[in-house]
Amino acid sequence: MVQSVSDGADSSRPANMSKSKARVLPSKRRARRAWVALGIVVIAIGFLLYKGLGNSLVYFRTAAGAVRDRAQLGSSTFRLEGVVVPGSIHDTTSGVDFAVESSSVSVQVHDTANPPQLFQPNIPVVLVGHFSGSIFLSDQIMVKHSANYVAAHPDRVATVNGKKL
Amino acid sequence: MESRGYRWSRRAIGIVSLLLVAATVILGLWITPPDVVQGQLVRLIYVHPPVAWVAYLAYGVTSIGSILYLWKRTRNLKWDLLAAASAEVGVVFTGLTLITGSIWGRPAWGVWWTWDARLTTTALLFVLYLGYLALRRVPADSHQRAVRSSIAGLIAFIDVPIVHQSVVWWRTLHQGATVLNPSLSPKIHGEMAMTLLLGFISFTSVYAWMLMHRYQIAILEQKVLDAELDQLIEERRREPDSESRQARPTNDVGNFDQPSKV
Amino acid sequence: MNGYVEAGYLAVLGVLAGYSVLLVGRSRRMKKVLLPVKVKADREESRPTE
Numbered sequence: 001m002v003q004s005v006s007d008g009a010d011s012s013r014p015a016n017m018s019k020s021k022a023r024v025l026p027s028k029r030r031a032r033r034a035w036v037a038l039g040i041v042v043i044a045i046g047f048l049l050y051k052g053l054g055n056s057l058v059y060f061r062t063a064a065g066a067v068r069d070r071a072q073l074g075s076s077t078f079r080l081e082g083v084v085v086p087g088s089i090h091d092t093t094s095g096v097d098f099a100v101e102s103s104s105v106s107v108q109v110h111d112t113a114n115p116p117q118l119f120q121p122n123i124p125v126v127l128v129g130h131f132s133g134s135i136f137l138s139d140q141i142m143v144k145h146s147a148n149y150v151a152a153h154p155d156r157v158a159t160v161n162g163k164k165l
Numbered sequence: 166m167e168s169r170g171y172r173w174s175r176r177a178i179g180i181v182s183l184l185l186v187a188a189t190v191i192l193g194l195w196i197t198p199p200d201v202v203q204g205q206l207v208r209l210i211y212v213h214p215p216v217a218w219v220a221y222l223a224y225g226v227t228s229i230g231s232i233l234y235l236w237k238r239t240r241n242l243k244w245d246l247l248a249a250a251s252a253e254v255g256v257v258f259t260g261l262t263l264i265t266g267s268i269w270g271r272p273a274w275g276v277w278w279t280w281d282a283r284l285t286t287t288a289l290l291f292v293l294y295l296g297y298l299a300l301r302r303v304p305a306d307s308h309q310r311a312v313r314s315s316i317a318g319l320i321a322f323i324d325v326p327i328v329h330q331s332v333v334w335w336r337t338l339h340q341g342a343t344v345l346n347p348s349l350s351p352k353i354h355g356e357m358a359m360t361l362l363l364g365f366i367s368f369t370s371v372y373a374w375m376l377m378h379r380y381q382i383a384i385l386e387q388k389v390l391d392a393e394l395d396q397l398i399e400e401r402r403r404e405p406d407s408e409s410r411q412a413r414p415t416n417d418v419g420n421f422d423q424p425s426k427v
Numbered sequence: 428m429n430g431y432v433e434a435g436y437l438a439v440l441g442v443l444a445g446y447s448v449l450l451v452g453r454s455r456r457m458k459k460v461l462l463p464v465k466v467k468a469d470r471e472e473s474r475p476t477e
Contacts, residue, residue: 034302041296048289055280059336081336116275118202126338142274145340149210149353150201186443190436209435216439257446261439268435371443378450385457392461 060126064105070131077130081144082107086121096141100125111138118143167381175377182374185367192360200357207357209269214343215364217262217287219372221325223255224294226376228322231315245311246387248318249301250379252294254372259291274338282331283339290328293321307387 063082066073082100089098095111096119109127119125119141129138193211200207230248233239266284271277278284301314327334332341344351344361353361 030302031304034299034304037299038296038303041292041299044292045289045296048285048292051280052282052285052289056282056285056331056335056337059281059338116272118273119275120202123202140275142276142279142338144338145203145273146352149203149207149343149357186440190440194432194436205429205432208432212435212439254446257442261442264438264442265435268431268438272429272431375446375450378447378454382450382454382457385454385461389457389460 063100063102063107065102066131066136067105067107070134073131075130075132077128080107080109080127080129080136080138081124083124084119084121089121100127100136107136108134109136109138111141113139113141115141116143118145171377171381175374175381178370178374178377182367182370185363185370189360189364189367192356192363197357197360203273206269206273209265210343210353210357211360211364212368213262213265213269214361215368216258216265218365219368220255220258220262220290221329222369223251223258223372223376224290224318224322224325226251227255227294227297227318231318234311234315235319242307242311242387243384245307245315246383247376247380248315249298250383251376252297252318253379254375256291256294256298257375258368258372259287259294263287263291279338281337281339282335283328283337286324286328286331290321290324293324297321307390 060079060081061069061073063080066078066080080100082102085099085101085106089096091097092110095113096115097108097110099106099108101107109129111127111129124144124146126142126144127136127138128140128142129136131137189211193208197208197211199205227248230244230246230251233244234241234248266287267277270279297314297317300317301310303310305313329342329345331337332339333347341347343353346352351358
């Protein structure tokens with residue numbers, strides 16, 4: 001019942017009909033572009049699924065879990081999560097040494113990258129690196145921020161603006 | 166062409182949106198206090214979750230439009246055009262979600278990007294609806310295109326709840342939801358919460374304005390397409406030896422207010 | 428503030444403004460295209476049918 005209007009119409013367009021007249025009728029060039037775009041999208045979806053299945057299903061191992069599976073992990077690279085133990089942070093020439101903890105199991109970390117600005121005691125972090133003996137050698141620190149938002153100096157701001165919003 | 170009521174409500178929503186966004190920016194950038202942990206960075210929280218919410222909303226509207234087209238009792242090309250209009254606006258907002266998230270992630274997490282479940286599924290959402298828009302550009306008659314893209318739109322929507330729940334279902338670097346979390350207990354208060362709420366309202370209003378505009382364009386485009394088809398058929402009819410002499414294609418576009426010319 | 432915050436707000440406002448301009452331009456162009464079509468259709472309507 002419905003015929004393919006576009007293709008047929010395009011190929012048999014009378015020569016005397018100026019191209020500029022057709023504003024929305026699909027042209028062959030537009031059709032080809034659409035197919036190319038679809039192809040790119042399909043490739044991108046494949047890439048994202050591959051990345052997702054490879055990384056996001058087990059995005060990180062907790063400190064406790066990593067210590068438990070240390071033998072099996074060997075020196076392979078993975079992401080380690082834990083809370084930075086207060087008082088354990090020592091700056092080194094190349095980075096920072098500290099310990100992370102989860103379920104009261106702690107792991108000593110030797111990091112060789114600059115920590116991000118929110119890096120501080122008691123904050124959960126995700127580290128990229130591998131075990132070397134019982135020490136975790138990290139070359140990337142990511143701060144895992146919580147979903148809590150608390151105003152700093154709420155009183156000061158309230159007085160500055162004269163009123164509470 | 167365009168009813169007066171439609172035009173006026175669109176303009177009114179446009180003006181209100183401008184004012185709301187301006188208020189959000191002023192409150193977000195200058196009035197609200199810095200955060201205890203994040204400092205000034207917290208200010209990005211007044212735009213990032215709202216634009217992400219608008220993307221969900223836009224794709225929700227796309228799905229509703231798709232269902233209404235696929236359901237025979239409500240079938241009308243207008244629903245398909247509405248779905249398409251909303252999807253395009255949704256892609257803009259998904260793009261903004263990725264950009265603002267990345268800009269926040271660099272200083273807060275220490276990385277522009279990481280392959281955790283929230284980020285990966287959001288990128289997938291962006292690409293899926295880009296695919297939806299690309300599919301719409303593949304030549305087909307209006308009905309065929311509508312059926313095709315309605316199905317594609319509904320399939321793509323599966324990713325929306327996955328994106329939202331990803332922080333619950335998988336271990337992610339991304340934090341959980343601040344307001345719509347499983348325990349439904351907001352973790353933000355006072356003027357910060359009010360500004361976040363204002364952000365949600367203002368970007369939703371911006372979405373409404375954009376959707377009305379984009380939908381109008383889609384309707385106009387469809388009318389031009391119909392006119393062009395009519396012209397084409399007219400010209401073919403005039404060709405004396407035309408083998409392709411044919412009846413008007415039944416490329417029915419539903420009940421537009423276009424005058425019937427037969 | 429710290430550069431990132433400004434960049435974020437600028438990105439949002441910039442993209443939304445850009446898209447809005449695009450929408451307004453597109454709908455104006457479409458209306459212009461449609462105008463002669465509409466006139467022609469109206470003319471044909473008023474003509475007695477063949």
